[in-house]
Amino acid sequence: MKLNILGKRYLFFFISLAMIVPGLVIIAIHGLPLSIDFTGGSMLEVQFAADKTPAMDDVIALYTDNGINDTQVQFSNSDKGVVAVIKSSSLTQEQHTAIISSLETDFDPNLVELKFDTVGPSISQSVTQRALLAIAISALAVIIYITFAFRGIQHAFRYGVCAIIAMLHDILIVISLGAIGSQLFGWQMDSLYLTALLTVIGFSTQDKIVVFDRIRENSPIMRRVPFEKIVNHSIVQSLQRSINTQLMTSEFLLLSLALFGGTTLREMCIILLVGLLSGTYSSIFIASPILVVWENKEWKTWFRKTKTTEG
């Protein structure tokens, strides 16, 4: 047991917090960067030739002329020109037609309308509610399943709870990434983002179970060994698999998708990449250490000055 991963557990907890907190601060200031999928409204994506792109103020003025006052415009460069993403409250069909024809006559007669989505407020509300419900039910189902699958060893329930705590960690990482991305690249949390988040959740529990499986296997064999050492040994044993699987599932596939794949999927791939990495990270550095913290009941010593547990 050369590697002592668990000894530095509070350092890893701190690293995770350092990744999560900035995103949460951004959300506290700017709110969640929710797309119209969740807030309701209209989103128009138009591609202009590079030299015929309207200025942001022109677009906002055009919308104001059509009676829309809450317009947000973002431009991004693509290989075929400049893509403008225009978010506003719901447009009627007439307003939409009027805006497109104005853009054509005033700026680029050959503009390409890539996308026009309108989502009503009531449907977006039910999306959000059901998404939260789906996550809550998934979490509960996973706790129940893990408790059942680990019924042979002591405190099976803890494994389920720790898997879910680590899963929440992964969710927070992904949300934090989304918030940072919204500030840097104008990302929005849309239904694809939600899909990515749900994928991370699925992968996260899968990965926790593989690592916990080693503890389940080692526990009866290493009866006399302290729990902390069993866990550390199990982590080290499954480390090679963790690294290889992580390389296979996310690094190779998702990285090539993010780099060479279509633009539609790029944002999703980056979120998945980080989310799945976090899923593997949290199996080793969050879920298993928390098991040990729980076993040692370390919170009793957290507020004392002596550092007995930190190695």
Next chain:
Amino acid sequence: MKNKALRNILIIVVVILVILIDFPILGNVKQKIFNRDVTAQLGLDLRGGMQVVLQAPEGYQIDQETLQVASSILENRANALGVSEVLFQVAGDNYIVGEFPGLENIDEVISVIKQTGMLEFVDVGDEYLEPGTVIQTDYTGTKSGSTDSASPEAAATVAPEATATVAATEAAAAGTDTTAADAAAAPATEKIYHTVITGADLEDVFVTAPQTPTDGYAVSFKLKSDATQTFADYTTNNVGKMLAIVLDHKIVSTPVIHQAITSGEGAISGSGENAYTYDEANNLRITLFYGTLPVSLEIAESRVVGPTLGQDSLNKSLLAAAIGFLIISLFMLIYYRVPGFVAIISITIFGLITYAIYLVIPVTLTLPGIAGFLLSVGSALDANILQFERLKEELRRGRNLQQAVDLGWSRAWPSIRDSNLATLITSAILFWFGSTFGASIVKGFALTLAIGVVISLFTALFVTRTLLSSIIDRFKDSDKAKWFGI
């Protein structure tokens, strides 16, 4: 494993079978077996088109049956308007999701939804009209006086297709004969027919079971009291003539009036070869009763996806996936050597089987669906890696190859089983989530993930294990360091 040969044969049979399904060979045979073209169904995001989510106005409580009815009416209308491959599906408690591939103009979608179905019972005299014929009537929204239709000039030819008979409910029991001899086939185009009653006069419509085994199902109707007299007078004077059921000026069916209906209750039934099945009768009931949509629907959400964007993404993403797979193959070969080679074959078989299942079900491929598939590839790889890591461990402990392969498998199995089952549980919840509110994105993702996880269990534990134990006989234990990369 005693039955190693048997397992290998089974793998070969499965591979041949899925290759036949996957690739465009034996198209005719497949069409006969599956009753449709076995080709990949691309989702809206890959082929371009429009998606709308329809919703009843707030405060309306509607049940599943009503939604189902509205959905099928909308689909009929869209087909009647010539909009191709439109799909309407009920999603959750109060949504209908409509998908219009290749369509980008919301006005066309609105025309499908806003079209008001109007049902009329029209006096056509002796003239049999084919279903689908468009006619003009004198009904303009208010009850006008009777405008007698001119007698048909078309030559009376025998029309054996004449399908139904209108009869008083009591008479229906006696069995009905189709009097089709004097029906005329060719409709006069400019003629204006007289509308006897409209769909608004119907109080209730229901399907009644066959009276005798030779009868089909019948559609019984009950008229509102103020229309009863009108209908009684008309049927009394026109026994033996025809009464066409017309929806939106199109003939639905042209039954013969068998006898006067004075009670306001009647039945429409076929006979002999034209007897209605339950589904046919029920469709007619829906048309009669819900000629107009049972609920008013509004567009809650609409999305347009440009086909260029979708195509661009598809081609690039396929290329990206190919590159990713190439890197994975190289890594597996270098790191795991012989087992790595087996894993590549196993993953290829996994891909072939999964794609065949997508074609057979069929699963509509969307970008998130492909993402779900790729994640399941990861899951399949993980199952292989778990086995190989255990295999290496056992080899390092000095076991011989055969023992190591068997032990590696049995040690890896609990973690593969539990982790994949947890993923299956999650994807089931996602699938429910996706179908409940019509997020086809989430649904497609969950479905491909779930299929992938199940197949990956099969390939990792059956294909990988069988191939590996078949192949190890060719390697000496002394060479294991070289061939198994320990």
